[in-house]
Every structure is written in C-alpha cells, then in structure tokens.
Amino acid sequence: MEICYKIDFRRPDKIEIPSCKRIYFGHETCEKLLPEFNEIRKLLELSEKRNLELTFVTPFLTDKGIEKVMRFLEELKTAVQDFEIVVSDWGLLHLISSNKTGIPVISRFLTGQQTDFRLNRFEKTPPLEMEEHLASCTLLKKQSLAFFDRYGIERFELSNTPQTVKTGDCDKYRYSLYIPFIPLSIFRTCPENFDFNHIRENCNSRMCKRNRVEWSNPASGYKIYCIDNALYYANPDYEAKLHDNMYIDRIVCDIATPFL
Amino acid sequence: MKQYNIVAPICSVREVEPVLKAGAGEVYFGIMPENWIKKYGNADFISRRQNEKAHLSTYNDLSEIVRIASDYGCESTLALNARYSENQMPYIYEILNEWEARGGHSVIAADMELLLWLDGKGSRLRRQLSVMTGIFNKHSVGFFKQFDISRVVLPREMAMEEIREFMKYTNREVDYEIIVMFQKCEFIDSFCRFYHSVAEEHGCQMTFLCGNMKMNHLNNNDLLTPFCAACKLHALRETGITNFKIAGRAYPAELIIKSIGFIKQTLDNYFPSYVDIQNNYKSIFGRSCRIKNCYYR
Numbered sequence: 048m049e050i051c052y053k054i055d056f057r058r059p060d061k062i063e064i065p066s067c068k069r070i071y072f073g074h075e076t077c078e079k080l081l082p083e084f085n086e087i088r089k090l091l092e093l094s095e096k097r098n099l100e101l102t103f104v105t106p107f108l109t110d111k112g113i114e115k116v117m118r119f120l121e122e123l124k125t126a127v128q129d130f131e132i133v134v135s136d137w138g139l140l141h142l143i144s145s146n147k148t149g150i151p152v153i154s155r156f157l158t159g160q161q162t163d164f165r166l167n168r169f170e171k172t173p174p175l176e177m178e179e180h181l182a183s184c185t186l187l188k189k190q191s192l193a194f195f196d197r198y199g200i201e202r203f204e205l206s207n208t209p210q211t212v213k214t215g216d217c218d219k220y221r222y223s224l225y226i227p228f229i230p231l232s233i234f235r236t237c238p239e240n241f242d243f244n245h246i247r248e249n250c251n252s253r254m255c256k257r258n259r260v261e262w263s264n265p266a267s268g269y270k271i272y273c274i275d276n277a278l279y280y281a282n283p284d285y286e287a288k289l290h291d292n293m294y295i296d297r298i299v300c301d302i303a304t305p306f307l
Numbered sequence: 308m309k310q311y312n313i314v315a316p317i318c319s320v321r322e323v324e325p326v327l328k329a330g331a332g333e334v335y336f337g338i339m340p341e342n343w344i345k346k347y348g349n350a351d352f353i354s355r356r357q358n359e360k361a362h363l364s365t366y367n368d369l370s371e372i373v374r375i376a377s378d379y380g381c382e383s384t385l386a387l388n389a390r391y392s393e394n395q396m397p398y399i400y401e402i403l404n405e406w407e408a409r410g411g412h413s414v415i416a417a418d419m420e421l422l423l424w425l426d427g428k429g430s431r432l433r434r435q436l437s438v439m440t441g442i443f444n445k446h447s448v449g450f451f452k453q454f455d456i457s458r459v460v461l462p463r464e465m466a467m468e469e470i471r472e473f474m475k476y477t478n479r480e481v482d483y484e485i486i487v488m489f490q491k492c493e494f495i496d497s498f499c500r501f502y503h504s505v506a507e508e509h510g511c512q513m514t515f516l517c518g519n520m521k522m523n524h525l526n527n528n529d530l531l532t533p534f535c536a537a538c539k540l541h542a543l544r545e546t547g548i549t550n551f552k553i554a555g556r557a558y559p560a561e562l563i564i565k566s567i568g569f570i571k572q573t574l575d576n577y578f579p580s581y582v583d584i585q586n587n588y589k590s591i592f593g594r595s596c597r598i599k600n601c602y603y604r
Binding site for chain 1: 345346347348352390391392393394395396418419420423424427440441442443444445446447448449450451464465469472473476493494495497498499500501502507508510513514515516517522
C-alpha cells in the first residue's frame with residue numbers, strides 16, 4: 048500500500064512530511080488557489096532532495112483556469128520528467144491527452160461516488176438494488192472505462208465514504224483513497240465570513256489561508272468542514288475499505304488541512 | 308440576430324399546451340416509472356429532481372407530449388440527467404427506447420455511458436448536455452463533441468464575463484442554453500453531492516451552525532421572489548446563446564406560465580432599461596426583485 052501526503056504547496060517547509068514516495072499538491076476545488084510555477088520552488092527542492100514523485104491536483108476550470116494550468120504544466124515539464132495530473136475537468140483531460148502531458152488520473156469529483164453522509168443509513172435495510180447503487184461509482188461502467196482507455200487512464204480517485212465502495216473487478220485499474228475529508232459540495236467562491244448568504248464575487252486568492260472552519264448541522268450527527276470553497280465531512284477509518292477492495296493501492300492523507 | 312427559444316418545464320401532459328401557448332418553444336420533463344420507484348425510491352436518482360409529482364409516470368404520457376408539442380411545431384426533451392450506476396442502466400435504456408419509439412425529440416444527459424449507448428445504437432435523439440456535466444470551458448465542449456451532442460447547457464454558476472469569454476471562442480457546431488429563471492443555488496450543480504429527497508432537507512436548505520452564527524443557505528422563497536436573469540438576457544443573447552431555460556420542474560404551472568411571459572417580453576425588447584424590466588418583474592410576481600436573486604452577476 049502506497050501512502051501519499053497531500054500538502055499545501057505554499058507551506059512545504061512548515062509541515063513535516065512523513066516518509067513517503069509521493070506528494071500531492073495543487074487544489075481540488077478552486078482554480079484561483081492553483082500555484083504559479085515560481086511558487087513551488089521549495090516543493091521541487093524538497094521533492095528532489097527526498098526523491099519524491101509528484102501528483103498535481105486540479106479543480107474544475109474556466110477558460111482562464113485551463114490556460115493557467117497549461118502554462119504551469121509546460122514549466123513543470125522542464126523540471127520534472129514524470130508526474131501525475133489529477134483532473135476534475137473534462138476539458139483539461141482532453142487537452143493534456145492531446146498534448147501528451149503528464150499521467151492523467153480521474154479525480155474523486157468525477158468518479159461519481161455517492162458521498163452524502165445521510166445515504167449511509169440506507170445500508171441498514173436497503174433494497175438490494177439501492178445498496179448496489181449507493182456503493183457504486185457512476186463513472187466506472189463498462190463502456191465508459193473502455194472509452195477512457197484512449198486517454199490512458201489507469202487510476203481513479205475515491206473518497207473514504209462511510210458506505211462500501213465498489214470499483215469493479217478489472218485489474219487494469221487502480222484506485223486512490225483520500226482520507227479523512229469527504230467532499231459534499233463546492234461553492235463557486237468562498238462564502239464570505241463563512242456566511243452562505245454572502246458569496247464573494249471577486250475573491251482575492253492571495254487572501255485565502257486555507258482554513259478549515261467547523262460547522263455543524265445538529266440533525267446530521269456529522270461535523271461539517273468548510274475548507275476554502277467546499278464543504279466536507281470526515282471519516283478517518285479506512286481499514287474496512289481496503290479489506291473490501293483489493294484494487295485500492297494508494298492512500299492519500301490530506302495534511303494540507305489540519306483535521307484534529 | 309438568431310431566433311431565441313424558451314425552454315420550459317412541465318410535469319404533466321395537461322401543462323404542455325398552456326406552456327407552449329405562453330411562448331415556450333420547447334418543453335422538458337422527467338419520467339419516474341413505478342418500477343423505478345420500487346427499486347430506488349423517489350429521490351433525485353433518475354433526473355436530478357426528486358418526487359414523482361415532478362415527473363411523468365407512464366410511457367403513454369410520452370406519446371401525448373410528442374403529439375401536442377409537434378402540433379405546435381415545438382420540441383420536447385426528456386431529462387435523464389442524473390449519473391447512473393451499472394445496474395440502473397437497463398431501466399434507463401428502456402425509457403430511452405420508448406422515448407425514441409414514440410417520436411421524442413431530444414434527451415438531456417450527463418451520464419457518459421448513456422451518451423455512448425445512444426451513439427452506439429445510432430439513435431436519432433438529439434443530445435443536450437446537462438448542467439450536471441459542468442462545462443466551464445471550451446475544451447470541455449471539444450471533449451463532449453465526441454458524443455455527438457447538439458446542445459450544451461451552461462453552468463448557472465458562471466459570471467457574465469466568463470460566459471462572454473467562453474462563447475467568444477467556443478465551438479459553434481452546437482447550440483448553447485442557459486438557465487434564466489428560478490432555483491439558483493450557491494452550490495455548483497455538477498459538483499453537488501448532497502442527495503435530494505422529498506422527506507429531507509437538501510444540502511442547500513440545511514441550517515448550519517458556525518460557533519454562534521447560524522447559516523441558512525437558500526432561505527429565501529423562490530416562489531415569491533424568483534431568481535432570474537432578465538436584466539442579462541440581451542447580453543446573453545449577444546454572446547450567441549439562443550436557448551433560455553426556465554428551471555423549476557414541479558413549480559405551479561401558473562408561475563411557470565407567468566415566467567415564460569416575463570422572459571418573452573424581455574427578449575422581445577419591450578423594456579428599454581433595467582428599471583423597466585424590474586418594474587415588470589414586480590408587476591408580474593408581486594414583489595420587487597432582489598440583487599441576491601440575480602443570475603450571472
């Protein structure tokens with residue numbers, strides 16, 4: 048089992064990265080929080096020093112965002128020979144495939160996993176069909192997987208949902224499991240002062256401190272975390288998932304955001 | 308300038324005629340057959356809209372809708388815009404086969420397997436790409452062109468400037484559609500993983516607490532002060548968008564009809580200024596519009 052760490056590219060020297068072979072960096076929900084190349088110098092030094100492989104995580108992208116990512120990738124190619132790109136945007140997948148840039152990985156925002164924590168209670172007495180559906184990833188279907196072959200996709204990413212996750216039985220594909228945060232939903236921009244009713248219209252990404260703010264919804268029984276422009280909840284226990292699914296071969300621990 | 312098309316929701320056969328008479332050029336709707344409800348309940352797993360009341364229930368309804376829409380020279384579109392698991396696909400294929408056999412015109416889709424299946428069988432159904440696919444850039448249109456799509460519904464979370472930029476360089480072999488009335492939510496449709504059921508609050512209706520601060524998200528009443536993009540309609544049209552969608556499946560038919568009239572009047576340029584548009588909003592919906600409820604700011 049490969050253990051990787053997702054870090055905040057702005058603070059690689061502030062976090063002690065445990066022994067590992069790969070680090071994840073970038074941002075999965077906001078294009079404004081993606082790095083410029085000159086902002087990852089320290090990260091590159093660290094990666095070279097410790098012989099770490101790199102995975103660049105990207106969010107959904109506007110046309111401006113896609114230009115920014117492609118510029119970044121052009122520069123990254125000059126510094127690193129092989130790297131993975133986690134894509135949350137079909138346009139980016141299309142583009143990096145035709146440019147033969149990096150190794151594409153399908154992000155957990157595209158695999159079609161059911162992540163609402165309330166769905167877990169269906170597992171108590173669900174009809175079989177419902178149980179199957181809730182455990183499924185809607186992207187991982189026969190024809191779709193065959194279609195992705197032309198994009199060279201061999202890895203899909205998953206969240207550590209409370210319910211079982213079924214990934215199919217094809218040994219051609221591998222899966223990464225993120226812990227502990229599970230995404231619920233994404234805002235277009237951060238809620239201002241963490242108030243839903245005030246969404247920033249023009250945010251300044253440099254002001255963003257990647258804070259985790261705890262929210263609660265008393266009815267749900269789960270703590271909700273507002274991290275930048277997205278809502279998450281957490282499930283740090285992953286042993287059962289590994290037991291259930293032999294094709295998960297990588298754990299991605301998010302240490303960019305403090306959990307405990 | 309190219310003609311516009313108002314796309315309006317219906318949830319029963321009897322709503323088709325009044326909606327088309329009001330000025331819609333196309334109706335869209337979902338279907339939730341009884342055998343589906345038995346297996347998967349009435350949450351939003353079939354068309355990203357919960358509740359059987361928001362859907363048709365029988366295949367005969369499909370035939371009726373095609374007949375009425377065709378009498379008016381209008382199009383009818385079936386929304387199958389959820390993403391489905393492998394075991395759900397036979398139900399979806401059955402619905403699509405029925406829809407096509409009964410003369411249906413188009414389908415709104417977000418599931419890649421569904422699009423590949425339509426392609427593989429050489430279906431004549433036109434394919435509209437749902438907001439659920441999250442097409443925020445021109446390269447995504449290029450990606451989905453492989454699936455023979457005819458229309459892209461743009462995300463309602465885009466800003467006006469982003470829409471202009473997108474439309475300037477994007478592929479014009481397909482049509483574009485944008486939502487202009489009702490139900491704007493601060494969550495991004497294509498990335499919202501809250502499930503929507505009849506009995507429980509949606510993620511956007513939940514109240515959250517942050518310390519002592521109480522956060523209500525969609526606490527305004529869309530039925531009283533509808534979300535709308537009327538002030539942006541001409542700017543949207545200038546970008547090349549020709550299809551304007553009224554959201555709100557299962558909203559009262561009278562409200563949908565009022566909103567079609569409102570959008571049509573605005574598109575037909577009855578109002579020379581924003582103030583006139585806003586006054587018309589007030590006269591139709593009975594309340595002043597609110598900036599918080601503006602689309603595409």
